[in-house]
Amino acid sequence: MQQFDILIVGGGMAGATAALAISKLNADYKVGVVEAFAPKDNVHPSFDDRSIAFAQQSVVYLQSLGLFKSSWTYAQAIKQVNVSDRGHFGKTQINHDDYQCDALGYVVEVNPYGAFLHQQLNSAGVTLFCPASVTELKQCDAQVEITLSDAQQLSAKLLIIADGAQSPTRTLLKFDFSSVVYEQGALIANIQVQGGHNGKAFERFTEHGPMALLPMSDDRYSLVWCMNNTQLEPYLQMAPEQFVAQLQQAFGYRAGLFTHVGMRSSYPLMFGRVDKVVSHRCLLIGNAAHAIHPIAGQGFNLGLRDIQCLVTVLANTDKQELGNYHFTRSYELSREQDINMVMTLTDSLVRLFSNSSRLVALGRSCGLFAMALSTRLKAPLAKQLMGHVLKGTIK
Structure with a gap:
């Protein structure tokens, strides 16, 4: 069984960024990434690139x-x-x-950005298992053990789940993911x-x-x-x-x-989230933890703030405490307010601007008009759009 300090399931934008951020913080961490789909080689620009x-x-x-x-x-x-x-x-x-x-x-x-991230993984010394997926998972007292689709067995003190909104790994761990389809x-x-x-x-x-x-x-x-x-x-x-x-x-x-x-x-x-973003020696980031409406363009940015908070917790944790209850609880508490605020905001915007009531429409117009007249009044909206919700303010 190959042993790691940290394993990340999902090598998309959230997972790859998390691996690189952790490697940047401490090159001594042994980090592995499990990704189901091989990145495209020789990515050429296309009019239709997402x-x-x-x-x-x-x-x-x-x-x-x-x-x-x-x-x-x-x-x-x-x-x-x-x-x-x-x-x-x-x-x-x-x-x-x-x-x-x-x-x-x-x-x-x-x-092209995804291809760039995977190039960086290679140069950062991150071990990439691709294409591969997790078929079995066992949470032990001191580590998490996983079996891959090619029968390889891996273990880590901390497992980070970043394999998207339909996360099969989240399902293996029996996280309660509640969702509402719009x-x-x-x-x-x-x-x-x-x-x-x-x-x-x-x-x-x-x-x-x-x-x-x-x-x-x-x-x-x-x-x-x-x-x-x-x-x-x-x-x-x-x-x-x-x-x-x-x-x-x-x-x-x-x-x-x-x-x-x-x-x-x-x-x-859809609007969906897990009841808890952590389990024993496991935590969720990105769309695996929260799926939101694209109305305010907050999805990836919310996931990136998951990574920022994770790295902050790592920076304040001794290596022997990696993945223990204190570690996962610290991460959970650091993310609670931001996730609640963004999810409430986006869902409220969807419902507010989907309402055909003339009275509600008048209220919307008055609010937008007031913002147009005052930089201070639109500062909270600007703050959210620019992602300044972890620290600092815009006045």
């Missing part, structure tokens, strides 16, 4: 680890965020200049815009559902369009020209003239 939003605080943290460069061709700065309620007068803008930072965040293409699904695609986007992002609430446009390289937007599940299939099947026309009609012209759409796909939207 993207993810990094909040400003996430960017600062990743830069401290040597895991982000603003000069990358597949990273695009968000200079301004526009929030509006279609058909109502309320709207507001959040500008990077108001908070003395170069960008409110960055939009990063997942494929009546909406998310349609995602990349959109070309005439004249460029100038680093502007949009969160627009419409009668169909919330729509987000995030700026990407090469004058593209990453579109997330939430709509009733019954509407998804017609929008996925219609001709590209017809889809672009429908999108323009639903969104309006605030973001410019849309000229081209790439491949479209969709996924169901």
Whole structure:
């Protein structure tokens, strides 16, 4: 049986980042990563590459680890965020200049970034088991023992579970994961815009559902369009020209003239979380611990703060205490408030902006209008968007 200090199940963005952050903290830790899917070799840029939003605080943290460069061709700065309620007068803008930072965040293409992370794993001395998955798991007093799909047996003082919202490892451990499936699904695609986007992002609430446009390289937007599940299939099947026309009609012209759409796909939207993020010598991070609506672009950033807190607990723990009750309890307490706040916020936004009541719509508009008039009033929203929830404030 191969022995490790820390094993991570899941080598996606959360798992790989956690492994690299731990190796950066202490190179003496023996770290292994178990990943079910081999990364793509020779990743070439594609119009249809999926993207993810990094909040400003996430960017600062990743830069401290040597895991982000603003000069990358597949990273695009968000200079301004526009929030509006279609058909109502309320709207507001959040500008990077108001908070003395170069960008409110960055939009990063997942494929090239994932390939970069796996290259870093090799150079950091992390042992990668890929492709492999966990078939058996046993929690012992002093370690956790796992058996892989290729029959290899591994043990560790601490097991970190980072294998996504449908985590099979979480199921093996019998974590109680409660979830609510929204009546909406998310349609995602990349959109070309005439004249460029100038680093502007949009969160627009419409009668169909919330729509987000995030700026990407090469004058593209990453579109997330939430709509009733019954509407998804017609929008996925219609001709590209017809889809672009429908999108323009639903969104309006605030973001410019849309000229081209790439491949479209969709996924169901849900609200889900575990009752506890820890078990004996095991803990959960990222989507394995919490699945949230994409309405505010908080998913990966919340998972990255899981990693930050984990590394802080590691830094204040003697190696012989790694994975014990005091260790896992410290991690659990450090994450409770942030996870509760973000999940409550995103779920409340979904319900608030899905409400067709005229009185509620008036309240929404008044709130957005007030934010437009006062930097102080919109500071809490800016703080959340930029990820400044662990420490420090924006005034």
